[in-house]
Amino acid sequence: MSVVAHLPHRTPTLTDTEAAHPPALELTGRRPLTAEERRTAETIFGEFRADGRYREYVLGCLNCGECTTGCPAARFYDFSPREMLQIAAVGDATTLWDAMQEKIWACCQCYTCNMRCRFGNDIAGIISVMRELSVRHGLESTRRVLAPFNRSLTLLMTVGTQVASDMIQPDFFRDWGPFAAAGEKSWDADPHLLRQAIPIDVLQTTTSSWEVSVQTSLELFRIYEEAGVLDMLRGLDPDLTEMLIDIIEERREEFEEARTRYHSQLAAMHGPVATFSG
Amino acid sequence: MNPVLVLGGGPAGLSAAAELASLGAPVLLVEKEEYWGGNPRRWHYSLLAPDLLPAEEVLNPLVSRVEGAPLIERHLRTTVSRVEPLSSGFRVELKGPETSGWREVSSVVLATGFDHFDSRRKYEYGYGRYPDVIDFKEFEGMIHDDRLTRPSDGALPKRIAWLLCVGSRDVQVGNPWCCRMGCAVSIKQAVEVRQKHPEIDTYVYYMDIRTYGLWEDLYWKSMNEYGVKFIRGRIGQITQAEGGKRLLATGEDTILSRPTEVPFDMIVLASGMEPGTGTKEAAQLFGLPVGPEGFLTPKLSDLNPVESGHPGIFLAGAATGPKAIPDAVTEGMGAALRAYKHARG
Ligand SMILES: Cc1cc2nc3c(=O)[nH]c(=O)nc-3n(C[C@H](O)[C@H](O)[C@H](O)COP(=O)(O)OP(=O)(O)OC[C@H]3O[C@@H](n4cnc5c(N)ncnc54)[C@H](O)[C@@H]3O)c2cc1C
Ligand code: SF4
Ligand code: SF4
Ligand code: SF4
Numbered sequence: 001m002s003v004v005a006h007l008p009h010r011t012p013t014l015t016d017t018e019a020a021h022p023p024a025l026e027l028t029g030r031r032p033l034t035a036e037e038r039r040t041a042e043t044i045f046g047e048f049r050a051d052g053r054y055r056e057y058v059l060g061c062l063n064c065g066e067c068t069t070g071c072p073a074a075r076f077y078d079f080s081p082r083e084m085l086q087i088a089a090v091g092d093a094t095t096l097w098d099a100m101q102e103k104i105w106a107c108c109q110c111y112t113c114n115m116r117c118r119f120g121n122d123i124a125g126i127i128s129v130m131r132e133l134s135v136r137h138g139l140e141s142t143r144r145v146l147a148p149f150n151r152s153l154t155l156l157m158t159v160g161t162q163v164a165s166d167m168i169q170p171d172f173f174r175d176w177g178p179f180a181a182a183g184e185k186s187w188d189a190d191p192h193l194l195r196q197a198i199p200i201d202v203l204q205t206t207t208s209s210w211e212v213s214v215q216t217s218l219e220l221f222r223i224y225e226e227a228g229v230l231d232m233l234r235g236l237d238p239d240l241t242e243m244l245i246d247i248i249e250e251r252r253e254e255f256e257e258a259r260t261r262y263h264s265q266l267a268a269m270h271g272p273v274a275t276f277s278g
Numbered sequence: 279m280n281p282v283l284v285l286g287g288g289p290a291g292l293s294a295a296a297e298l299a300s301l302g303a304p305v306l307l308v309e310k311e312e313y314w315g316g317n318p319r320r321w322h323y324s325l326l327a328p329d330l331l332p333a334e335e336v337l338n339p340l341v342s343r344v345e346g347a348p349l350i351e352r353h354l355r356t357t358v359s360r361v362e363p364l365s366s367g368f369r370v371e372l373k374g375p376e377t378s379g380w381r382e383v384s385s386v387v388l389a390t391g392f393d394h395f396d397s398r399r400k401y402e403y404g405y406g407r408y409p410d411v412i413d414f415k416e417f418e419g420m421i422h423d424d425r426l427t428r429p430s431d432g433a434l435p436k437r438i439a440w441l442l443c444v445g446s447r448d449v450q451v452g453n454p455w456c457c458r459m460g461c462a463v464s465i466k467q468a469v470e471v472r473q474k475h476p477e478i479d480t481y482v483y484y485m486d487i488r489t490y491g492l493w494e495d496l497y498w499k500s501m502n503e504y505g506v507k508f509i510r511g512r513i514g515q516i517t518q519a520e521g522g523k524r525l526l527a528t529g530e531d532t533i534l535s536r537p538t539e540v541p542f543d544m545i546v547l548a549s550g551m552e553p554g555t556g557t558k559e560a561a562q563l564f565g566l567p568v569g570p571e572g573f574l575t576p577k578l579s580d581l582n583p584v585e586s587g588h589p590g591i592f593l594a595g596a597a598t599g600p601k602a603i604p605d606a607v608t609e610g611m612g613a614a615l616r617a618y619k620h621a622r623g
Pocket of ligand 2: 067072073081110112
């Protein structure tokens with residue numbers, strides 16, 4: 001059917017040398033699984049099906065393809081939410097394992113598929129359940145896929161945002177309009193532009209808005225610890241996890257020092273003063 | 279004997295009225311529009327699936343049987359505005375240009391039919407925004423009058439697509455049921471286009487083809503005699519291309535597992551069948567239950583699909599769910615028989 005223009009998202013054909021030692025096969029998990037991998041795959045499959053969200057998210061599928069039509073990732077990768085849902089609905093341990101090697105990371109969690117799905121599936125949701133499992137089980141491929149994102153991850157875990165103040169450049173935020181790009185110098189000064197970026201009620205500036213207080217940082221980390229996020233991450237990347245713990249330890253010491261200093265100064269002062277505990 | 283009220287003058291209502299008259303029962307036939315024949319007449323259906331008979335050849339005999347029966351008192355542009363139960367039968371208040379006021383009837387046949395899904399609700403298909411995206415009920419009239427030109431520029435299209443299940447089998451719009459007719463009618467339309475203009479390419483986008491029973495023949499013929507092409511997978515979005523000159527259908531070919539973008543000159547949407555507003559009104563008026571889909575529900579849909587469960591009220595046609603003309607006509611006959619039995623006591 002010559003009238004059908006297919007999108008240029010397919011993996012190119014392998015050269016002869018590549019075909020003899022296919023690099024893609026390893027990444028996609030299509031090579032035969034080792035005994036240990038098979039065990040992990042079976043465990044993951046069991047946990048996936050037992051997850052409370054599974055029955056809520058995976059309802060059934062008409063294979064209409066409308067989810068894939070609207071999916072931005074499908075335009076660029078050999079990826080389709082319809083396939084993901086199908087694998088989730090009828091796949092076996094190996095198929096699930098294969099999909100979890102690389103494909104699940106193509107999704108940008110935009111939820112367009114959910115908006116389109118005529119069966120009412122939560123496709124984006126079930127993909128994130130797969131991601132969670134792949135991190136929890138520390139899959140080698142997941143480690144590799146996520147390695148380039150260590151900087152974002154570190155920021156996310158320690159200050160709760162993945163954008164740092166030095167990333168705020170007008171060029172990165174073209175959707176703010178032509179004035180942002182034109183007036184790099186007056187960037188900090190133009191209140192109109194500034195308020196487009198940062199809502200007025202928080203009364204922040206471009207510099208201050210990215211500063212996170214030590215208390216907030218510590219609280220955030222506490223949540224990660226208690227919610228098991230840290231354990232999940234440890235399975236995937238113990239080094240990164242140790243580094244994060246070090247950073248937070250330093251912050252904790254900083255905070256303790258400040259607190260002690262404050263209390264001793266308070267004690268040295270005369271007269272009635274307002275105090276608070278914390 | 280008080281007359282039997284037949285509400286709705288589509289295929290089901292016409293059939294019920296004619297059948298009652300042939301049994302010797304007086305009939306009060308009430309239709310809110312200004313014509314007989316229901317949806318097929320309203321939209322000027324062209325050929326009817328599955329036998330490709332002109333719609334007139336089916337509708338006209340139904341109408342003339344009714345018009346020729348002295349026992350049938352007919353009222354167009356008329357509705358029932360109030361109902362009161364009697365010990366046997368009902369009092370109904372008619373509202374219309376020729377007749378108004380209370381009448382006593384012995385039993386009732388509700389043949390109030392369906393409405394089309396409003397395709398604008400699936401906004402991603404651009405119906406109502408792009409003139410060359412057409413609802414298939416409008417396309418019926420276009421083929422019927424041999425106006426196969428594009429509304430945007432009056433040119434003859436080179437390539438037309440049909441998109442099935444618009445507003446059917448879709449929880450996003452709250453209509454999970456199948457419209458039963460969309461596949462057969464779309465395929466029939468493609469065949470009609472190819473009969474008249476073999477140079478036009480025709481594509482049908484589908485997720486399942488439900489030309490049930492003997493209608494399957496139409497599906498096979500469309501491919502092997504008329505060269506209609508079928509693509510498994512849906513168009514998920516329609517936009518304009520080539521500076522607004524053509525439509526671009528983005529979808530997934532789910533057999534090849536490939537996203538596709540195909541330019542078309544015209545795209546026809548097979549909009550589903552919903553319970554008609556008249557059907558919803560009738561349900562309220564007579565205090566009858568409707569199913570989760572909003573259609574009237576027979577008490578025993580398998581054993582007795584024409585009985586409402588309420589003494590003296592009978593159901594026929596698309597008021598109880600999507601169905602084809604032959605089924606609507608048959609149910610009209612069945613309801614007539616039961617209504618007659620009830621009227622005679
Ligand atoms: C695009 C399309 C093409 C089709 N083509 C075919 C085909 O080729 N072959 C085939 O077999 N079937 C076809 N059908 C199906 C066919 O249209 C239906 O089977 C048929 O119309 C059902 O008849 P009905 O009398 O039950 O309902 P309707 O045709 O909906 O008639 C109901 C009538 O009742 C009237 N009414 C409703 N409420 C009231 C009220 N409260 N008071 C007074 N009057 C009222 C309405 O105005 C209407 O005239 C097609 C359907 C569609 C959508
Ligand atoms: S959420 Fe993921 S799978 Fe769904 S449409 Fe967006 S990118 Fe595609
Ligand atoms: S949109 Fe829903 S029903 Fe359609 S293919 Fe995707 S998951 Fe299946
Ligand atoms: S009859 Fe065909 S077009 Fe209509 S809902 Fe069923 S499958 Fe879809």
